[in-house]
Amino acid sequence: PLTPIETDALIVGAGPVGLFLVFELGLQDIRAHVVDALLHVGGQCAELYADKPIYDIPGVPVCTGHELVERLQQQIAPFSPTLHLGQELRSLARTADGRFDCETSTGTRFLARTVFVAGGVGSFQPKTLRVAGIERLAGRQLFYRVRDAAAFAGRHLVIAGGGDSAVDWALHFATDVAQRAASVTLLHRRDEFRAAPAQVRRLAELRAAGTLRVVIGQITGFETEGETLARLQLMTADGGSDTLALEHLLVFHGLSPRLGPIADWGLELEHKLVTVNPATFETSVPGVFAVGDICHYPGKRKLILCGFHEATLAAFAAVPYVDAERRVLLQYTTSSPQLHRLLGVT
Ligand code: FAD
Structure with a gap:
């Protein structure tokens, strides 16, 4: 007790x-x-x-x-x-x-x-994802806030969102010396980011340098291997579909x-x-x-x-x-x- x-x-x-x-x-x-x-x-x-x-x-x-x-x-x-x-x-x-x-x-x-x-x-x-069944991954591979940033170091991350939190964390995990991820993909439905201008400029630089990747699309589903989240299914900007491999998904869709x-x-x-x-x-x-x-x-x-x-x-x-x-x-x-x-x- x-x-x-x-x-x-x-x-x-x-x-x-x-x-x-x-x-x-x-x-x-x-x-x-x-x-x-x-x-x-x-x-x-x-x-x-x-x-x-x-x-x-x-x-x-x-x-x-x-x-x-x-x-x-x-x-x-x-x-x-x-x-x-x-x-x-x-x-x-x-x-x-x-x-x-x-x-x-x-x-x-x-x-x-x-x-x-x-x-x-x-x-x-936090606004949660509206994808059937994905909530069972919350706290294991799906996160809506970062409590312990060190847990994401060395991982393949997809960060969903287009505002300050998504951009700030994408930059953090792409560049932080101690907590750099294995890869960072920033996923947003439009190629337009509503974050502080300096951060948006930095994002453009790192994107051009290939330090992180930006994917335009929306999550429509997911695929697991056993109980482990392995890939996201996406609808791309042109209405097509695609998949995205990952270890952890961080979602910042606002509060x-x-x-x-x-x-x-x-x-x-x-x-x-x-x-x-x-x-x-x-x-x-x-x-x-x-x-x-x-x-x-x-x-x-x-x-x-x-x-x-x-x-x-x-x-x-x-x-x-x-x-x-x-x-x-x-x-x-x-x-x-x-x-x-x-x-x-x-
Ligand atoms: P809030 O600011 O809403 O804070 C409540 C807090 O309680 C939140 O942080 C929430 O997370 C927390 N909380 C709630 N339930 C729980 C729970 N169960 N457990 C733990 N935490 C909980 N007012 C003015 O006087 N002048 C202005 O110019 C003005 N401009 C505004 C502009 C905008 C865009 C908006 C949206 C509001 C504006 N307001 C303005 C209104 C003003 O922001 C609110 O009156 C004020 O924030 C109310 O303060 P509060 O402390 O009562 O509540």
């Missing part, structure tokens, strides 16, 4: 609102563990518009999604949250002593006094959000959103809060600054669950010696 991590607060979702919640809980002297299905923090800001400007963060006339996430990380650093990335929170159940027993897709277990659902539009999951397990935790929902009391952001389950895009209350707007407000009030409302004796006072960060101590400023 797994030894659970005991924590005062568990935050589900490391989007902008989950990150800012670490700060607001920190000001209440509550430390948090944070789980996100993605391998990086930032939620939609990082995943959907990292390089686009945001104009409506109070006091910040303009910053990109990436910059906002960077600044939030700086701001929460004094509270050193423990991040558990690349894992989806699957289950949430109340224990006899009133805490919440929660477990992630990779088996991390928590016993939390309070849980904050900051799950946005749901957990971002799509799914509400997924949040719907199964016994929280009252409305149109796939979690209903909250807008005074406390508590859900229908006492001790479980919801903030950001995932929560619903009259007048809710899915904006980052609204999420920041929600996180602030939820953190105040959480204090009695963590310490029933403590009086909840409003203090200012400008002048409170106690907050200065928590923030580590003098």
